[in-house]
Amino acid sequence: MKRRTILKHLSQLFERVFTKSLENSDRTVYDLFDWQTVDVSLTDYRTGQIAFEMKGLEFPKAYSQNACNIIASKYFRKEGVPGTGHETSMRQVADRLVGFWTDALREEGLIDNDAQWQIVYDELVFAFLSQMWAPNSPQWFNTGIKRNYGIEAESDNLYYYDEKTGKVVLSNDRYTRTQSSACFILSIKDQLLGEGSISDHYVSETKLFKGGSGVGTNFSPLRGVNEKLSSGGKSSGMMSFLQGLDRNAGAIKSGGTTRRAAKMVIADIDHPEIEAFIDWKAHEEQKVRDLGKMGYDTSMDGEAYQTVSGQNANNSVRVNQDFMDKVMHLDDDPDATLTLKGRVDDRVNRDVKVQDLWHKINQAAWECADPGLQFDDRFNAWHTCPAGEDGNVGAKYNRINATNPCSEYAFLDDTACNLASINVYRFYHGGVFDVERFVHLVGLIQLVLEASIYWGQFPTEEVARKSYLFRTTGLGLANIASLVMDAGYPYDSDEARNIAAALAGIMTGASYAVSALMAEKVGPFPCYAVNAPYMARVIRNHARIAGARTDAFEDLGYDPYIVDHPILNQIGMSNLSDTVKQVWHDAMDLGEAYGYRNAQVTVIAPTGTISFAMDCGATSIEPFYSQVVLKKLISGGAMQIVNPVLETALHHLGYSDDQVQAVMDYLLETDDNGMLKHAGLKGAPYIKEKDLPIFDCANDIRPEGHVLMVAAITPMISGSVSKTVNMPNSATEADIANINLMAYRSGCKAIATYRDGCKAAQPLSTGGQQDGKRKLTDLSYDELIDLVQSNANVLERKKPKGIRNSRTHAAKIGDIELYITVSFYDNDQISEIFVSTDREGTVVKGLLASLSKSISHMLQYGIPPKDISAMLRGQKYEPSGLVLRHPYIKSASSISDLISKVIDIECGDYSRCQVKPTHHYKRSEFVPKQVDMSSMSGMTELDDGESSADDAESGERIYGEICPNCGSDRMVRNGTCKVCLDCGSTTGCS
Numbered sequence: 006m007k008r009r010t011i012l013k014h015l016s017q018l019f020e021r022v023f024t025k026s027l028e029n030s031d032r033t034v035y036d037l038f039d040w041q042t043v044d045v046s047l048t049d050y051r052t053g054q055i056a057f058e059m060k061g062l063e064f065p066k067a068y069s070q071n072a073c074n075i076i077a078s079k080y081f082r083k084e085g086v087p088g089t090g091h092e093t094s095m096r097q098v099a100d101r102l103v104g105f106w107t108d109a110l111r112e113e114g115l116i117d118n119d120a121q122w123q124i125v126y127d128e129l130v131f132a133f134l135s136q137m138w139a140p141n142s143p144q145w146f147n148t149g150i151k152r153n154y155g156i157e158a159e160s161d162n163l164y165y166y167d168e169k170t171g172k173v174v175l176s177n178d179r180y181t182r183t184q185s186s187a188c189f190i191l192s193i194k195d196q197l198l199g200e201g202s203i204s205d206h207y208v209s210e211t212k213l214f215k216g217g218s219g220v221g222t223n224f225s226p227l228r229g230v231n232e233k234l235s236s237g238g239k240s241s242g243m244m245s246f247l248q249g250l251d252r253n254a255g256a257i258k259s260g261g262t263t264r265r266a267a268k269m270v271i272a273d274i275d276h277p278e279i280e281a282f283i284d285w286k287a288h289e290e291q292k293v294r295d296l297g298k299m300g301y302d303t304s305m306d307g308e309a310y311q312t313v314s315g316q317n318a319n320n321s322v323r324v325n326q327d328f329m330d331k332v333m334h335l336d337d338d339p340d341a342t343l344t345l346k347g348r349v350d351d352r353v354n355r356d357v358k359v360q361d362l363w364h365k366i367n368q369a370a371w372e373c374a375d376p377g378l379q380f381d382d383r384f385n386a387w388h389t390c391p392a393g394e395d396g397n398v399g400a401k402y403n404r405i406n407a408t409n410p411c412s413e414y415a416f417l418d419d420t421a422c423n424l425a426s427i428n429v430y431r432f433y434h435g436g437v438f439d440v441e442r443f444v445h446l447v448g449l450i451q452l453v454l455e456a457s458i459y460w461g462q463f464p465t466e467e468v469a470r471k472s473y474l475f476r477t478t479g480l481g482l483a484n485i486a487s488l489v490m491d492a493g494y495p496y497d498s499d500e501a502r503n504i505a506a507a508l509a510g511i512m513t514g515a516s517y518a519v520s521a522l523m524a525e526k527v528g529p530f531p532c533y534a535v536n537a538p539y540m541a542r543v544i545r546n547h548a549r550i551a552g553a554r555t556d557a558f559e560d561l562g563y564d565p566y567i568v569d570h571p572i573l574n575q576i577g578m579s580n581l582s583d584t585v586k587q588v589w590h591d592a593m594d595l596g597e598a599y600g601y602r603n604a605q606v607t608v609i610a611p612t613g614t615i616s617f618a619m620d621c622g623a624t625s626i627e628p629f630y631s632q633v634v635l636k637k638l639i640s641g642g643a644m645q646i647v648n649p650v651l652e653t654a655l656h657h658l659g660y661s662d663d664q665v666q667a668v669m670d671y672l673l674e675t676d677d678n679g680m681l682k683h684a685g686l687k688g689a690p691y692i693k694e695k696d697l698p699i700f701d702c703a704n705d706i707r708p709e710g711h712v713l714m715v716a717a718i719t720p721m722i723s724g725s726v727s728k729t730v731n732m733p734n735s736a737t738e739a740d741i742a743n744i745n746l747m748a749y750r751s752g753c754k755a756i757a758t759y760r761d762g763c764k765a766a767q768p769l770s771t772g773g774q775q776d777g778k779r780k781l782t783d784l785s786y787d788e789l790i791d792l793v794q795s796n797a798n799v800l801e802r803k804k805p806k807g808i809r810n811s812r813t814h815a816a817k818i819g820d821i822e823l824y825i826t827v828s829f830y831d832n833d834q835i836s837e838i839f840v841s842t843d844r845e846g847t848v849v850k851g852l853l854a855s856l857s858k859s860i861s862h863m864l865q866y867g868i869p870p871k872d873i874s875a876m877l878r879g880q881k882y883e884p885s886g887l888v889l890r891h892p893y894i895k896s897a898s899s900i901s902d903l904i905s906k907v908i909d910i911e912c913g914d915y916s917r918c919q920v921k922p923t924h925h926y927k928r929s930e931f932v933p934k935q936v937d938m939s940s941m942s943g944m945t946e947l948d949d950g951e952s953s954a955d956d957a958e959s960g961e962r963i964y965g966e967i968c969p970n971c972g973s974d975r976m977v978r979n980g981t982c983k984v985c986l987d988c989g990s991t992t993g994c995s
Contacts, residue, residue: 011587012448012515015522019121022445023131034127035096038134039066045077047988049971056971063094065134068620070637072136075617075989080145085156095134101149102140103129105183108152109456114527129453132446137431139615141187141424143218144457151180162212163462166473173466185423185457188409188479188610189213189220189468192402192418195227195348201467203227203246207253210268212464214257219267219410219993223323223418225348229277232350243278244285247315254317267410267982267993268318271379274328277345277353280365283376286320287369289313290764297896297919299886302879319410319981320375321755322366326382326562329749331359367742370758374729377757377981378745379408384415384754386561389540389723390475390604393417396535411727411981411993412755413608416477419467422605422724423457424479425450426612428619429508430487430650436577436657438488440511440584447480447512448519454478455523455602476530479608479724480516482508483616486623487650493658494576495698496628497710502717503572505626507581509607510551510568510721514588516606517544521595529600537600544593550720552582553589565720565752608724611980613991622650624979625727626714628703633672633681635975635986645681647672651700658699664691703977708732708744708758716751725754727980727993732760757981762916802865805836814907816891818900819884821849825907835870835911837861840904853900860904870908877905878917895919 012018021027024034043064049056057078064073081092092098107126110116116125132138140148150156157178165182167174176182191209194201206222213220228234230242247270254268272282296309303309310316331341339360347353369376384405385391393403408415414422427446432439458476463469485505486496494500524533533540548554550567558565573582609626616624623629629648636646647669655665671689674682686692686700711730719726730744741758748756811828826839838860840853863873880901888894888903893915897903906917915921968976968985975986982993 011584011591012444012518012522013591015115015519015526018445018448018452018519019116019124021124022128022442023135024124024127027127034130035099035134037131040064041066041068043068043070043073043077045074047074047078047971059091059093061093063096065095067136068095072618072620074637075614079142079614079989080618082150082154085150086154097153098145099130099133101153102144103133105149105152105460106453106456109460110452113456113459115452115455115523125449125452128445129449132449135431136428136619137446138425138427138450139612139619140185140453140457141610142614143187144183144185144423144425146217147180148183148185148457151178156180163464164466164469165462166469168473173469176462182460182462183457184462184464186421186461186463186472187218187424188411188414188422188608189218189464190407190409190414190416190418190420191220191222191465191468192406193222193224193226207250209465210250210253211257214254214267218464219269221269221271221407221409223271223273223407225271225273225276225323225406228348228350229345229353232277232347232353243272243276244281247282247285251314251317269321269408269410269412270318271321271323271407273323273381274325274362275343275346277347277355279322279345279362280357282320283322283362283365283369286315286375287372289315290373294919299896301896302881302898315375319377319412319757321377321379321408321412321757323379323381323406328359328362329380329382332363333746333750335360335363363742364738367738367745370741370745371736371738371760372763374757374759374763377412377755378748379412379755380749380753381405382562383749383752384725386563387543387546387720387723387754389543390417390532390536391539392532392535394474394532394535398539408725408755411611412757413481413610413725413727413980414477414479415725415754416605417471417475419465420471420475420477421463421468422477422479422608423454423461424481424608424610425454426481426483426610426615426619426625427512428484428616428621429482430484430491430621433488433491436492438508438578438581440580443508444511444515444584444588447515450480451478451516451519451603451606452523454480455520474530474532475604476602477605478516478603479610480512480606481608481610481612481625481722482512483612483619483625484621484623485626486628487621490629490650490654490699491657492576493654493699495701496714497698497701497706499569499572500576502566502714503569504576504578504581505714506550506566506568506717506721507573507578507585509609509718510547510585511581511588513547513607513722514551514553514585514592516603517547517592517601518588518595520601520603520606521592521599523602525595525599527602529602530604532604533600536604540601540604541593541596544589544596547721548589548593551585551589553586553593563750563752566717568721605723607722609718609722609726609728611727611982611984611991611993613979613982613984613993614989617989622648624984626718627728627979628701628706630703630977630986632685632700632702645673654699658696660691667691703731704733704761706731708736708740709747712744712747712751712753712756715748715753715756719753727982729757729759729978729981731978732758734761734763736760759978802862803830803836803867804865805830809836812911814891814910816894816903817889818897818903819886821884821900823900823903825904827907827911835864835908837864838904838908840900856901856904870912871914874905874908874912877901877908879905893918893920893922 040063043062044060045062046055047057059077062077083091086092103126107122111122116122157180159179160176161179163176163184164173165176192201193203193206196202198204210220224243224247227243227246228240230240232240234240272279292313293303293309297303301309328343341359342356343359344354344356366376388405391398391403397403405415406418432443458472463472489496489501489504542559545554546558546561549558550565552568552570568585570582573579612625632648632651633645634648636644652665655668667690672683676682685705686697708730711728715726715728732740744758745756805828809828811826814825816823822843824841827835828837830836839857842850842853860873864870879898881898885898886896888897893910894906897906909917913925968988968990970990971988976983977986982991984991
């Protein structure tokens with residue numbers, strides 16, 4: 006490796022790497038791109054109406070329609086732009102962002118002259134427009150608005166630290182400076198009124214939610230229930246205030262923005278109310294299930310969830326080394342105890358069995374995916390600033406106590422982080438990773454993030470002050486899955502983990518080296534001196550992980566994963582091996598000489614929306630959700646295509662063009678209902694057995710594989726990793742406990758699990774569009790009837806003949822006894838449905854006969870049963886509520902809704918049933934005996950059974966989660982948050 010690829014002087018960043026062709030040229034950076042004119046149109050899947058539309062927009066030709074849709078709808082400035090009123094081109098966006106950053110760098114003194122300004126400007130614009138990287142959402146919203154368009158707006162009570170006066174001051178307006186941070190950690194004091202109090206916390210959270218940012222807080226300082234008050238009374242307890250803050254978050258979500266508030270709620274394991282905290286969301290989920298049995302709507306936005314608490318945050322328990330040591334030795338000491346301690350009143354202290362607490366944590370996570378775990382000692386072992394501002398190492402307020410909502414940013418209370426992510430796949434060509442360009446971009450982005458602090462502003466005075474004092478930044482990786490698949494390695498492999506760890510290590514080491522070079526020029530962060538020895542220890546430990554040092558780790562207390570250089574060399578990535586060691590030598594040497602400008606530099610965020618803006622195949626470090634993706638078309642429609650990275654990977658593995666095409670055709674095969682027949686490549690023609698793991702998607706990868714990826718990356722970054730471990734529905738509490746233990750032992754800082762189908766909510770909308778046309782599920786009942794009648798002369802009706810096989814479902818809803826008979830063609834497809842009742846001669850019986858005839862005609866004219874079910878689903882009228890005499894259906898909102906569920910059952914879909922069988926019997930199979938309702942031991946509540954091809958198409962679907970922005974039901978887990986695969990909306994804060 007050539008020495009010049011490693012940053013030794015800040016001036017190296019002021020050299021043209023991406024834009025060499027502009028040297029001695031009159032062209033601008035924008036002339037390096039071919040441009041296209043694009044019309045953007047987004048449909049609300051709930052109504053079928055156009056939700057957003059802009060025409061004649063300008064984007065680079067390489068951008069997909071999906072990227073154009075997301076960028077224009079979410080990030081183009083919509084008002085106040087001179088001339089057009091709104092932004093019309095990516096040129097405008099790039100100029101206002103990059104121009105702001107380079108201007109700030111010049112004022113700060115990091116850029117010396119116009120020539121350097123122009124080079125940095127051109128390099129950043131080129132990388133940005135080439136989708137090599139993207140900043141977090143607040144940058145797109147707020148940065149450069151005043152600079153380019155003269156828009157000021159009210160200050161909205163934003164603050165910044167004025168270096169000239171040495172004080173925090175109120176900003177003059179909203180856009181002269183930028184509010185670029187997406188991640189916040191706030192403290193809370195155990196008092197009702199005053200600065201930092203419980204009441205003040207309501208205001209701070211509201212301000213952050215209004216701006217679309219996320220916030221995390223450790224609420225352990227609050228007194229437990231019945232602790233004494235100075236007034237002589239007793240405290241109502243931490244949980245009472247958590248419930249109030251949860252309601253506040255829900256109100257801001259529904260009243261001000263379309264997405265849920267991003268919020269992390271943390272409690273220490275020794276808090277006197279920790280048991281109630283652990284059980285909180287699990288108990289609320291059970292309430293939702295009970296309400297569902299009474300007929301209430303259990304969709305995420307339905308009546309049931311609206312009546313319970315705890316739905317607006319991720320919950321985590323903060324566990325320490327003492328607790329985890331006892332957990333790991335429960336076999337030797339099953340009666341080990343932990344003392345729960347009052348915050349101010351030791352009269353509430355009590356000992357509880359560690360085994361009982363551990364069981365509660367894992368049982369609650371099994372039931373509802375909360376709480377997650379945060380390992381306090383792991384976070385603080387890598388804490389660069391344990392001395393804080395005052396040098397008081399060990400003080401609670403100087404420890405890392407909390408994280409942001411997605412768990413990737415972890416630092417002192419009352420601090421913030423602005424994020425950015427690099428699309429690593431843009432640097433991988435022909436089996437070689439371009440490490441020189443990667444390192445160059447890392448340095449440029451750290452300049453951007455530093456500039457965003459220098460000309461930044463913040464929602465609270467304390468956050469503004471500490472952001473100036475510590476200057477934390479958060480650069481991350483995106484699209485790892487595309488790179489490792491193209492390279493020919495399974496996501497769950499030592500090769501993939503070492504590639505990811507090496508890239509994270511290069512990113513962090515180069516970032517610290519650049520931070521030291523910035524410190525050489527303008528000084529280290531103000532609190533560096535008091536933290537210098539501790540930060541140097543952390544840097545040395547990072548260097549040991551990277552292989553730049555071989556001596557013993559300092560004060561870690563566990564054995565972390567280290568980069569395996571023989572593996573990197575064996576797979577032909579020696580350049581990564583050499584570079585990761587060299588950048589950490591530089592980070593140590595330069596830091597020792599100059600200190601560091603930034604206390605932290607990297608995180609692994611979910612990169613939800615911005616990953617789609619970069620046309621990433623996969624978000625963050627997540628594996629692919631599916632090998633079949635939905636491609637948006639310029640016409641406004643969409644079509645299913647095979648993941649293009651899969652095609653490239655197959656070619657690199659030596660498969661011929663004809664073989665690759667056969668595999669692609671196999672993945673796109675559909676059944677009679679238009680659903681994908683195959684969930685993966687198993688059974689595909691030509692595919693070798695040894696190659697199958699390379700193409701595993703999120704739900705194919707064993708849970709341990711997800712944990713190991715986090716463990717490999719964690720010690721190579723400053724912060725943490727936003728990651729949820731996907732678990733199958735069949736996972737047990739013991740399985741979740743084992744994953745949590747594995748995460749701790751392997752050095753993860755935090756972990757969250759999600760057992761498929763554990764939430765009570767179920768999908769109420771199938772949404773979607775195909776080829777620019779409205780789906781049948783978007784049509785009303787009358788429109789569907791008109792469609793059948795108007796096409797009767799061209800559609801072929803397939804009448805069932807002679808004796809038909811059928812199955813009858815008996816059920817009682819309200820005081821009406823129903824008999825729903827489903828008949829089948831010989832191929833097991835539904836041919837007709839008859840709904841009858843014992844109410845002879847009544848209007849109800851006549852209406853049911855008419856409904857039966859209509860549904861049967863739809864089926865016989867080829868309308869898929871699932872579409873008919875979706876049309877009937879969720880209709881509300883009396884009778885409704887509790888359903889008797891049916892083994893699987895226990896509630897319905899109407900007779901139509903009941904019929905919908907019966908159709909689903911006959912299609913093999915039990916997702917909306919309260920009780921599920923262990924096996925779905927097709928018509929041609931043996932029909933089981935009547936289920937004995939006095940004993941349900943043979944049934945499994947909320948068991949989704951085997952994954953269908955439809956599940957594979959959409960990745961890990963979130964039951965009941967409808968995108969609040971576009972109404973799509975294609976919401977998937979993304980880190981510890983969720984993201985919409987259609988419009989890119991995220992429930993997180995990146």
